[in-house]
């Protein structure tokens with residue numbers, strides 16, 4: 001019986017071997033395919049949301065107004081961002097900070113192009129002034145202001161920050177936000193509505209701990225009594241004040257981004273001492 005089975009098996013030996021090889025190939029193939037699929041999926045998961053939801057392919061160039069000459073230059077968006085990041089943030093900052101700056105600047109720029117800029121009369125999307133739009137500096141001028149020994153590495157760091165975030169834009173409801181930025185918010189951010197009105201549901205007040213050691217954490221304005229009176233009268237014509245009162249100036253109300261009691265008292269004391 002066994003011999004008969006062996007003979008039959010021998011007859012189909014080649015076929016059996018082929019079948020085993022085929023099974024191995026199919027099995028290996030499915031493992032490779034599965035790992036490829038997993039790889040692709042994990043790549044997709046790592047992609048920024050903006051890349052999947054918002055295509056800014058129509059906004060790959062920008063018309064930049066040079067405020068000192070009045071010229072308008074058309075530049076590739078991400079090349080323009082090298083000049084913005086290097087003007088807005090020191091190259092010595094951490095790579096992640098530079099990357100965050102690149103994303104915010106890209107978002108702000110695209111928002112300006114899409115929603116109309118301050119410079120439509122000049123046929124420009126944005127200008128190079130930080131007081132108006134956002135700062136920008138040419139590569140030539142930027143390099144000239146760095147120590148020669150660090151020029152190449154600094155510029156490479158800036159380029160990497162922009163290039164490694166290509167495609168990344170901050171979105172709200174699928175659209176780029178009006179991405180304001182600042183260097184220091186003094187412990188917490190303020191809701192834009194409280195500063196200049198408008199509606200920015202995506203910009204809420206948040207605590208920003210760890211800024212104490214950096215510049216602009218706190219600022220101070222010194223006014224004489226007369227200057228104070230004149231400034232108040234220019235906005236409130238019926239304004240009166242009696243400096244003989246024990247507390248002639250008191251803070252009656254804060255916005256939601258109020259500071260800590262300690263900070264408030266410190267500022268208030270300083271203010272009183274200066275009057």
Ligand SMILES: [Zn+2]
Pocket residue numbers: 118119126127128129132133134
């Ligand atoms: Zn401007």
